[in-house]
Amino acid sequence: xxxxxxxxxxxxxxxxxxxxxxxxxxxxxxxxxxxxxxxxxxxxxxxxxxxxxxxxxxxxxxxxxxxxxxxxxxxxxxxxxxxxxxxxxxxxxxxxxxxxxxxxxxxxxxxxxxxxxxxxxxxxxxxxxxxxxxxxxxxxxxxxxxxxxxxxxxxxxxxx
Numbered sequence: 084x085x086x087x088x089x090x091x092x093x094x095x096x097x098x099x100x101x102x103x104x105x106x107x108x109x110x111x112x113x114x115x116x117x118x119x120x121x122x123x124x125x126x127x128x129x130x131x132x133x134x135x136x137x138x139x140x141x142x143x144x145x146x147x148x149x150x151x152x153x154x155x156x157x158x159x160x161x162x163x164x165x166x167x168x169x170x171x172x173x174x175x176x177x178x179x180x181x182x183x184x185x186x187x188x189x190x191x192x193x194x195x196x197x198x199x200x201x202x203x204x205x206x207x208x209x210x211x212x213x214x215x216x217x218x219x220x221x222x223x224x225x226x227x228x229x230x231x232x233x234x235x236x237x238x239x240x241x242x243x
Contacts, residue, residue: 166215
């Protein structure tokens, strides 16, 4: 299983023992924890602009413990990003679309049968139906591949 993290999950891990424990359980079970580069950018932006240096240090410590993989832009990112912007025109935090596009692009590269999850607490994202699932999917990046599923912390706990 691959678990892509949203920035809000890392911010929650700063003060919430249950979230830190969940992240450790994911890692200890042998699953990959993956951070899109856009998540790192959002964390830096929020911590610097809101003077949250202590949170930044705690997130750094969490990342040092978890040893996540980092996703840089892939060629598929542009396709996924454009698709998300065309598919969902509602104005919500644009970084969320970037995070999802990175996770989708990365998960589209593999055909190894492993499941791909995007872990978030964002209610908007939890209700979002991705354009690359179901009968009406818009692209061929996920033919015969496991498509990314957006999940909350409780659903992730039930998967472990």
